[in-house]
Amino acid sequence: MREPADLLITDCSLMTPEFDILDNQYVAIRDTLIIAIGKAEEIKDKYEPKEVLEGRGKLLMPGLVDAHTHTCQQFLRGRTLGEYPMIWSRILVPFESSLSEEDTYLGAQVSCLEMLKSGTTSFAESGGVHMHKVAEATIESGLRGAITCSTMDTGPFIPESMLASSPGEAASRIEELYRAYNGAGEGRLRIWFALRQVMTSTPALITLMADKAREYNAGLHVHLAEHRDEVSYCLQNYQKRPAEVFDQFGALGPNMLAAHNVVLSDGEIALMKERGVKVVHCPRSNFGSHGFPKTPTLMQQGLSIGMGSDGAAGSSLSLFDEMRVFRSGLHAFWGLPIFDPVVIPAHELIRMATSGGAQALQIEDQIGTIEIGKKADLILIDINQPHISPTHRMIPTIVESVNGSDVRDSIINGEVVMKDRQVLTMDEEKILYESGRALPRVAVRAGI
Missing domain, CATH: 2.30.40.10 (Urease, subunit C, domain 1)
Structure with a gap:
């Protein structure tokens, strides 16, 4: 039988x-x-x-694992190419602040649809607005996801609507999302804690988010060492570099998913290795705005490395495209000057997009x-x-x-x-029609 x-x-x-x-x-x-x-x-x-x-x-x-994306930025496609830095503070965050619940839901649907059609089966969302709508779209799509809320409590360039009134208010928002959605979708959805980045986080917020992530046995999703302004800010305000600041306030650890990692010092790399931090690179986003990461050094030091799309504002969500661009960029920057054609082997790129992403999402025993x-x-x-x-x-x-x-x-x-x-879980024709109708009104409201 x-x-x-x-x-x-x-x-x-x-x-x-x-x-x-x-x-x-x-x-x-x-x-x-x-x-x-x-x-x-x-x-x-x-x-x-x-x-x-x-x-x-x-x-x-x-299935591919997009270990750092922004579903709330799906309606920014085609808007940021050719813009001067700082794109995230001038365009991305203000745009997110203008979104309605319906906008967020539609954008998340399109994002999920694009991921499914390009081979992504799991993703880590670093946080935006109305994240309960992202959770609902994720559950409907069948994707596996780790999502959180955008968490900031300081920054002169951040819209008031995006700033938490206190660290406690920021934590309560994520805890509410956790109670409503963690484990939903037959266990496919998990809720994490987050810090948008060190420049928009007070020491009290960093400490609380780190404590809450440990309390809930959840991940902590952050942007780290993405650009030189971030390093300058930390040196001026803390006399330390970004990874060292996170470590000072107890955030650096094995449950941290750190996205970007373009301007790390060798000392920060050693510290992150010691703390077990999970590194995620976003090749097209980083090459276009901030530079070339020390990926060969990170690999030699044995850090876990995943790959992310960084959302649709500047490119597609295809991790196959990310692998191809990453290989060419790192070969040109690190390989050619020293005549090393395998500075980034092909299998390591696939590892980053699969098991490396699984490690970043802390489910390497389940997928990858x-x-x-x-x-x-x-x-x-x-x-x-x-x-x-x-x-x-x-x-x-x-x-x-x-x-x-x-x-x-x-x-x-x-x-x-x-x-x-x-796609069997979503109505592709309806989603594309409704999102196409929504884009003009979203653009007008956001002033873009």
């Missing part, structure tokens, strides 16, 4: 945790988990699946690699296309040639959420 399975993926190529490619693989899934991996003779006659997903001509790999016992968060790429096949080596080809539009099927928590490019 055959064992029951919810889903059977048949005859696919498969990326192993060691970045080898195995052909003619079958994968059985039950109760959200991968329960078997093997050849046809090992799997096909052993399981009776409710659903079969054809894998011939496709590569099965872990294809292994028996892990959650079935998976994507199938159509590799039977002239820009992908034939190839001598699939791993470099993924980095250099695969696009988000090559993702044919997506599975999250064991459920097929996209099949043959059709």
